[in-house]
Amino acid sequence: MATVERELRENDEAYFDGAEGPQERSFDTRLLREPTSVLPVRKPLVLSRFHSVTDAIRAMQSEHRGVVLVSEDGTQHSRVVGIFTERDVLFKIVDQGRNPATLPLSEVMTSDPECLRDDEAIAEVLRMMSVGGFRHVPIVDPEGRPVHVVSVRDVVEFLVEAFPQEVLNRGGDRTSAREGG
DSSP states (O other): OHHHHHHHHHHHHHHHTOTTSOOOOOOOGGGGGSBGGGSOOOOOOEEETTSBHHHHHHHHHHHTOSEEEEESSSSTTSOEEEEEEHHHIIIIIITTTOOTTTOBGGGTSEESOOOEETTSBHHHHHHHHHHHOOSEEEEEOTTSOEEEEEEHHHHHHHHHHHOHHHHHTOOSOOOOOOTTO
16 A cells, blocks of 8 residues: 555645646546555454344444345354345345344345455446445455455545545535434
């Protein structure tokens, strides 16, 4: 990441020190070729298909996450077999009037989710999110074991860090309530 930061700093200096004043700067697409490992990530929440939906919801609440990965044995040492998200809570449980305390994850998770390896480019994460409508993309090792999950928030934080001048210095007095409290 240090190389990317140095290049961005040099680009910023050229941009802001131009003889004709500030110029319009185009997006540096080299960032999109960086591997997902440069994104801010946290260890994934991993449960087994036999855990209850309540277990998953409590884990997501306590860790402030919107996703749980489901592995064969409920640990990071086995292959990802499913994904369970906050959207599943809304559309497969609440909307259907099901009891989360007695409902196993296997009945409501998305089986065999699309995953990426950790050496894949950020552009591939963005493609999956855009084309597939995903908010979370599981990142796995070559054996299919969970490494981390890239969320939309992770990508946004990365872009804000990469382009602080363009994002944080926009001006205006905008306030907003945080989504989800």
